[in-house]
Amino acid sequence: MRISRAIALGAVSAMLLAGCTTNVYEEGAFAGGGGGDAADAAGGGGGGGNEADNTGQVLVSGANTGVEGAALQEIYDTYVNEAQDDFTVTYSGSDGFEQEVILQIEGGTPPDVASFPQPGAVIEQAEQGNLVALEDLGYDIEELNSRFGEYLVSLGEYDGKHYGIPDLVNFKSAVWYNVPAFEEGGYETPETWDELIALSDQMVADGLTPWCLGTGSDAATGWPGTDWIEDITLRQAGVDDYDAWVNGELPFSSDSIKRSWELFGDIIFTDGYVLGGANNISGNDFRDAPDPMFQDPPQCMMHRQATFITNFFPGAGSDDELTAGEDYDFFPFPDIDGNSGALMAGQMLAIFRNAPEVKEYLDLYTAQEPQCALGTIAGISFISPRLDVGEDCYDNIIIAQAAGTLNEALNSGVARFDGSDLMPPEVGSGEFWNSMNNYTDSGPDNLDDVLASIDAAFGN
């Protein structure tokens, strides 16, 4: 009896799973059937060759949910679905996107287009032969380069072909500050690293603590520190060294990269610079880290983090939310040795089905107009990767400023992708974080060991 019950249970769960799958794909399957019939009919009447492939449906999935997902669907509806009658684009977002899309691919039912949160995942799928190359879809890479810039397009390159179209990006090189406190102290936002250090010294002399720094992030503790190293490297070593470093050609222990850690060390290990001291950085959750900046009186004056951090500022989303531009603002991470740059993270569209309507969707969606329109939807912090979508497209002043800086950097070729996201995961999501924690916990004397252990994980 017990056995039969166990089997029954197994069978039920199998059926339930089957039921779920049905629901997810049901719509597509129907539309597919319907579209196919219609196309067949058209074909009988002398219709053209490619028409037979048109399923009337393009399914796009990604990790953007809630307001972001709704915004994407809104853009799709206005600029794709209403612009033509051949097909409809549906967006489905999920918080578990990264795992779910792998299951769908392995199960043979991938979406038509997936917006991967980082280029590494696109390359991985390309390696496994699951993707349609942009060249095969009929894209001219030169034209894409002029649309997004060579760097972003090259991130999706594998084995001589391109597999990813740059999608929404966000800006990481922001240093946030408390505006009233800066005004009170008569401080000016620095534009170079030397000015930044001078400002920090001035604050210490005035009895203030310049920096709030926290890299705690549960199982990912350490990543906010890696952003610091990337921002510093991009400027002090330049884009060529940055690319070589990210690709594993320039080891962490090289003089060029080591200097980035030393410069970061100048911030975290200088007495009085960091609230709570360096050894508390990794225990301080990055979401809570900026809070002391808004206490009365402010416990610290500056905090470096990507633009999303405003969602974690005290009172965010409530009635007594802080006001951008009045209570807080940001300045771009300062230049080092005369080099500027911008660090970004972002998504990349990968294509699983070679069909004309898929390409048409991509063309319509990545055109200048819809990309610019994204900036007018409230509550959205995306920045378009298009070179010709500038500051003016964005309604939110913070996002506009970030987009302006990033767009300028993209146009002048000094914008770079978050390096740890591009490194092999055992480095970028493993030893780089771990070693960062070792450095902040017990540095700066262990720097050589720290760098050697990352190089070991990188296979150098």
Added chain:
Amino acid sequence: MSDTLTQPDLEGDESEVVYVDDSPGFGGTLAIIFFAVLATLAVPLLTYLMLNAGFNFLADKDLPPWAIGLAAILVGTVGTFALFTIVDYAIKLLPHNIGERVRPYAWAGPAMVIVGIFLLYPAIDTVRISFMNATSTEYIGFENYVYVFTDPASLRSLRNTLGWVFIVPIVCVGIGLGFAVLADRLQRTESFAKSMIFLPMAISFIGAGIVWRFVYSFRIEGTGEQIGVLNAMWTSLGNAPVDWLRLAGWNNIFLMIVMVWLQTGFAMVILSAAIKGVPGDILEAARIDGATEIQVFWRVVVPSIMSSIVVVYTTMMIQALKVFDIVWVMTGGQAGTEVIAERMIRQMFTFRDFGRGAAVATFMFLAIVPIMILNIRRFREEEAQR
């Protein structure tokens, strides 16, 4: 548990009797083998066909999701039960001496097939993958195992897991036993006191991890109130707040405390039952002979319940060896708190190295097997005594 362990023996006895009564002969034996295989495969196969047909049928219908779900449940439960009934009826049509030898296969066989497909096959495949590279495209020999025993983080995980396996069971059984003995002497409040200890058992590992993360919560001095109980107490004594979960070495102990908190109730309940099973006349005899209470405990009670202690202890060991949730939720294996199950998940899903992940899984499996055997053997012993 006891049913499944003793049932095959009973059934064996029964068929033995049948076998002696009317021997089926050589042709009969062949028929039995044939029908046994058929009966074993019949239910899984028919179930598959039924579910597949049900799926295709439902997939074409434009029904609301709840109706599809309900139909799926009905087909799954009623349908499977009907299949068993049909197969059982078919066996009745066979000659009695053959049918009776085939019947056990019809009922137990499908479970074996399903266990084979969903448990045995993946286990064997995991071992195979552990000898392959990150993307399972080529064989690389023992490289993944070499990695498991040389990588610093991997070695830390082995060290920590060893700590979990030795410390957690001892503390759980120690406290559980102590409490069981002391609670045994309470007059009216025994069940209440035991419930208090047992209560955390109702909380999942994940839930406990989140609860205890608040207990250990830490804020940098001067940036607000300490919301963690431990730091609130610690700072009220005039100390600076401590980031407990990043305190090298100690943080592993702080994580183990969570499991002890969760599992002591289990140890206590089992051991309490065992203590109550120790015959009163033995204890009385010992006391009459002049043994002190401590001597009675160590010389009489403990030896009498030894097999229960071993079963509880080994169960705890397996739990500790497999620990994942607590570590993942509370520290994510950071700050030197890696454990092998956490390494397995990280290699597999964060680093996307299936070979190394499978190698860790295989190693964990091999480490659990001896404890498992000991556990089952002791469990049988204990059952035999009853």
